[in-house]
Amino acid sequence: xxxxxxxxxxxxxxDLTFGGVWDYAPAPESTDHVDVAERYGLFVGGAWARPRSGxxxxxxxPANGRKLSDVAYAGGKDVDAAxxxxxxxxxGWSRLSGxxxxxxLYRVARVLQERAREFAVLETLDNGKPIKExxxxxxxxxxxxxxxxxxxxxxxxxxxxxxxxxxxxxxxxVIPWNFPLLMAAWKIAPALAAGNTVVIKPAxxxxxxxxxxxxxxxxxxxxxGVVNVVTGDGKTGRSLVTHPGVDKVAFTGxxxxxxxxxxxxxxxxxxxxxxxxGKAAHLVFEDAALDQAVxxxxxxxxxxxxxxxxxGSRLLVQEGVHDVFVRKLxxxxxxxxxGDPLDKNxxxxxxxxxxxxxxxxxxxxxxxxxxxxxxxxxxELPRGGYWFAPTLFTGVSQTQRIVREEIFGPVxxxxxxxxxxxxVAKANDTSYGLSAGIWTDKGARIxxxxxxxxxxxxxxNTFNRFDAASPFGGFQESGFGRExxxxxxxxxxxxxxxxxxx
Amino acid sequence: xxxxxxxxxxxxxxxxFPRSESGRVYQPAGNTAMNVARASRKDxxxxxxxxxxxxxxxxxxxxxxxxxxxxRLAEMLESRRDAMLQELRLGGATPAAAKRELxxxxxxxxWYAGLCDKxxxxxxxxxxxxxxxxxxxxxxxxxxxxxxxxxxxxxVGTLALALxxxxxxxxxxxxxxEAAPFAGLAxxxxxxxxxxxxxxxxLLSGRRDELALQFAEHxxxxxxxxxxxxxxxxxxxxxxxxxxxxxxxxxxxxxGRVEQLRQLAWVEPFVEAKTLxxxxxx
Numbered sequence: 001x002x003x004x005x006x007x008x009x010x011x012x013x014x015d016l017t018f019g020g021v022w023d024y025a026p027a028p029e030s031t032d033h034v035d036v037a038e039r040y041g042l043f044v045g046g047a048w049a050r051p052r053s054g055x056x057x058x059x060x061x062p063a064n065g066r067k068l069s070d071v072a073y074a075g076g077k078d079v080d081a082a083x084x085x086x087x088x089x090x091x092g093w094s095r096l097s098g099x100x101x102x103x104x105l106y107r108v109a110r111v112l113q114e115r116a117r118e119f120a121v122l123e124t125l126d127n128g129k130p131i132k133e134x135x136x137x138x139x140x141x142x143x144x145x146x147x148x149x150x151x152x153x154x155x156x157x158x159x160x161x162x163x164x165x166x167x168x169x170x171x172x173x174v175i176p177w178n179f180p181l182l183m184a185a186w187k188i189a190p191a192l193a194a195g196n197t198v199v200i201k202p203a204x205x206x207x208x209x210x211x212x213x214x215x216x217x218x219x220x221x222x223x224x225g226v227v228n229v230v231t232g233d234g235k236t237g238r239s240l241v242t243h244p245g246v247d248k249v250a251f252t253g254x255x256x257x258x259x260x261x262x263x264x265x266x267x268x269x270x271x272x273x274x275x276x277x278g279k280a281a282h283l284v285f286e287d288a289a290l291d292q293a294v295x296x297x298x299x300x301x302x303x304x305x306x307x308x309x310x311x312g313s314r315l316l317v318q319e320g321v322h323d324v325f326v327r328k329l330x331x332x333x334x335x336x337x338x339g340d341p342l343d344k345n346x347x348x349x350x351x352x353x354x355x356x357x358x359x360x361x362x363x364x365x366x367x368x369x370x371x372x373x374x375x376x377x378x379x380e381l382p383r384g385g386y387w388f389a390p391t392l393f394t395g396v397s398q399t400q401r402i403v404r405e406e407i408f409g410p411v412x413x414x415x416x417x418x419x420x421x422x423x424v425a426k427a428n429d430t431s432y433g434l435s436a437g438i439w440t441d442k443g444a445r446i447x448x449x450x451x452x453x454x455x456x457x458x459x460x461n462t463f464n465r466f467d468a469a470s471p472f473g474g475f476q477e478s479g480f481g482r483e484x485x486x487x488x489x490x491x492x493x494x495x496x497x498x499x500x501x502x
Numbered sequence: 503x504x505x506x507x508x509x510x511x512x513x514x515x516x517x518x519f520p521r522s523e524s525g526r527v528y529q530p531a532g533n534t535a536m537n538v539a540r541a542s543r544k545d546x547x548x549x550x551x552x553x554x555x556x557x558x559x560x561x562x563x564x565x566x567x568x569x570x571x572x573x574r575l576a577e578m579l580e581s582r583r584d585a586m587l588q589e590l591r592l593g594g595a596t597p598a599a600a601k602r603e604l605x606x607x608x609x610x611x612x613w614y615a616g617l618c619d620k621x622x623x624x625x626x627x628x629x630x631x632x633x634x635x636x637x638x639x640x641x642x643x644x645x646x647x648x649x650x651x652x653x654x655x656x657x658v659g660t661l662a663l664a665l666x667x668x669x670x671x672x673x674x675x676x677x678x679x680e681a682a683p684f685a686g687l688a689x690x691x692x693x694x695x696x697x698x699x700x701x702x703x704x705l706l707s708g709r710r711d712e713l714a715l716q717f718a719e720h721x722x723x724x725x726x727x728x729x730x731x732x733x734x735x736x737x738x739x740x741x742x743x744x745x746x747x748x749x750x751x752x753x754x755x756x757x758g759r760v761e762q763l764r765q766l767a768w769v770e771p772f773v774e775a776k777t778l779x780x781x782x783x784x
Contacts (some may be wrong), residue, residue: 144632158636164557255744262741267734274744377784431743452644453722460780467631471639475774477744485629485774487639497767498756502737502747 015331015337024337029131029346036120036208039070042078044311045085046224047430052077057233059207060352061322062128063341063385071207074230076239079199082228083245086170089225093443094195096223098154105150105192106115107220112143112185115216117212119209124341126386128350131342140464142185145484148468149189152489156194159486164496167195168271169247171492172240175210176253176263177203177352178307178408179472184210186468186483187250188227194492199228205353207231238264246270250491252309254406255432255477262502272489273481273499275309275473277406279426280455282312282463283417286320286463288439292461294328297412300437300463302336302390305348306410307356308477310435312463314403315414316426322416326394329414333390334377351386360388360409367393367402372413398429399409406432420445424452431468435476437463456482511538511683513545513707514690516552517552523548528708530681532594538683541708543716545573549675550722553646557673561643566669572615572668574696578657579608582692586657586685593656593682603685606760607657611779613764620770621670621766623765624700633775634782642744643671648717650710652729652750653770655757660689661752662757663727664703666768675704677714683707715739725772726783746758746771 015363018164039056041048053075058067071371074082093101103104112119119142120134129138143457171191175183182201191198200212210229217227230236241249242264248271250260255276265272282300284293300312317325341349344446365441372393381387393413396403402413417423436455438446452459456474459465473483512519523544529535536540560568579586583604588598631637647667652659656679664674678686690705707715717726718739725746728736732749740747748771756762 259741259744263738264746266737266741267732269732276744409521450776453776456774456776458776458778460778462635462779462781464781465631465635466632467629467637468632470631470637470779471627471629471631471775471777473775475644475776479744480746480771480774482775485639485777487625488625490770495767497765498750498752498762499765499768499771500732500749500751502732502740502745502749 015211024345025342028340029121029344031121031125031342034118034125035387036069036122036125038284040071040207040211040231040449042074042082043211043229046080046218047090049081049472051075052081057204059126059205061125061385062352063194063382065385068125069208071211074232074236075419076216076230078240079230081241082199082230083170083243085225085228086199087245089223090170090197092223093197093226096419098156101193102150102153102197103148104222105189105219108216108222109143109150111138111219111304112146116140116143118211119181121342122212123125123209126347127177127180127206128341128352130346130349131344132346133304138182139178139365142181144468145189146186149193149489150486153193156493160493160495166494166496168291168492169196170245171196171197171198171248171250173200173250174237174241174253175200175202177206178304180206181209183252184213190483190489190492191388192226194489196492197226199230199240199246201230201232201237203416204233209324211225217396241265248272248492249277251252252482257407266333266502269500271491274479275481275483276477276479277407277432277476278311278474279314279404279430279432280310280312280437281314282437283427283439283449284315284321284325285440285445286318287441289441290325290328290479293439294325294332296437296439296461296463298328298332298336301412302348302380302410303464305351307352307387307408308379308464310457310464312437313412315412316417318416318421319416319418326414328376330375330392336377336390338379338389339382340388348390351388351409354386355424355425356389356408357386360407360411363402363405363407364391365413367396367413370400370402372396372402397425404430420449424449428452428454431477434478435459469477503590504674509698510685511536511707512640513539513541513543514687514693514703514705515549515702516555521688522708523671530683533592533686536670537666538687538707541706541713545706546675546716546720550564550646550720552701552721553673553675553704554770555757556704557646559672559699560668560673560702565622567630568671568720569615569618571697572611572618572665575692575698576608576611576615576698579604579611586688589688590657590778592684595656602758603655603657606629606758607661608764609664609760610658610662614669616700617669617766621773624766625775627771629777633770636780639775639777641670641775643673644772644774646722647672647674647725647727647772648720648723649676650714650717650726650728650730651678651686652752652757653681654754657689658763659729662763663729666765667727667772668702670769670773672772673702675706676715677706677708677710680699680708685730697722718745727768727772736772
């Protein structure tokens, strides 16, 4: 029999508000140990270079809208120079023994760990995400990626036994703004471990930690040209991925741009991996541990302000517990602390940019217009900068824009299902396929459901967990290729098996 | 009776042998007496949902069973040896070349039959992650894969590309050799007597120029394995639904070398790694 929503014999605890008298005292992380230069050049051939384009652009702190620094704009000639530097460094780096490549990568991991606090603060300043996350997730994971892949550099023959393992060559990488340092690390580390050299373009709005990573490479003594960083906009990215000197392209970003890149490299013999958008289903069954599931759902959608390609943005709750679950969820949402990203108590920081804020507002408006019911907890948003309150839509249908389109913000939609079969059908009713979440106490059902999810990562009774040893990437229009684990490394080697890339 | 009974060369779709819905036929070079079905865009559009159905049965079967079915395919190739040799001869092969090609085909089929239940062990993993989590990666079929046969080899040119895709659990819609379609189409007869589920393998014959782009543009085809040199127009069209695309452009002699054609690396592009996380707690 279906649960009616009220659990027998158990009363919900009263809401403890203390009349608002016990506020959190501000606990801001200090920034005085992080110097931000007025101006940054490009990192080409192991040294800082002025852009041949002659242009610079500003990068802002999304929490107050103030400029942090000016960053060089890489035009076509700058990309040429960076690719040339990577090409020049390739023979030396790829012929270096795996042991020595490993030594360099271990050094990078260690320096990154030593300078972790500095990176966390800088990431928070440039990106707007809470210091709690940069300190505990982004930076430690970035370091782990270098350490983990260092250990593969001298064991490639064990990974592909009996096969002729060769690096692909010069790798062009384009990364998004939502995890600037982590994305740089998880793209650069496997490329280097396998003997490739890299030209990477950080996102236009969050370039500072990737540039600071160059200082780490210099401290680690990484040979010149092995990693080159070109900052710029979409045009810079296009110059890089279409550059004739690039042998492999790795892109993380929107499905729309991913398809453009796939068209741009079509038939050119360029290896390609794409990690694109998502619209993950997050399923809660009646027998789940509901309080834990509420925590998981909150982590799933409000982590990093929802600027996460694998965010659990489509909540599907089994009918019998819908009402009680939504009630618990709303109460929990009221406890999310939105504010100064540098404050160690902050749960949700600033929306990354004006453009992103507009996109979120547009889709939320569409949700209201299409008849879904909007809920936002009372929540005082800071002035200046870009902010959006945690948002929940109930009464949604499968055809609404808020259910179909990737919002990339703190916006969750809730609908219901009755049977596991219906849950599968609704979860898979999307052209994306990056991740999914399942909450149930029944082990057999987890495995049955997980096997049917068209998604590259399935979190069961947890959500939004990441690890360098765990492959990450999507099915369908969420892209192809994996990052992390031995499956991730595969994208950075050629095995001479006679297949050519599309 | 001195007048032989000739065979009509038809398509193989959803376990049945239809003519082209277009009613069109063509005469392969050197065989002007033969009218081979010339598949249309609509035939391809019919084959894809048939493959989607076949995919459910094929990928839903135990890998061990899939291995046995592919092994049965090898048995049927062996038992229909004379018929297959005749099809290869019809395509222009010398008796010796036909025999070699059939040997290669049987050899490959046995090899991939035995691979079916190893793919997960070879390409999956258990991963040591931080924190109290059990984390493992399995591989699953990508879906419906279009195969454009390599023209160099009428039978192996289809089979060597279809087998790795099938071993990964996918369903196949293949366009067989345009110049010598006989052996490729006869594979349908072998499949029909091998417990291959209807729709898991579908075979079309016709003009590659006419159909290749339709394969690339079809939004319910998830990947392409193409015999031949990379083609920018095909690859670009395939981007519309982020298809997985690979080309196999081997020199003619390579299609006769079994060791070159036994490739786990050809399975890899058409399986999707799926990683599961679960907490570990008392």
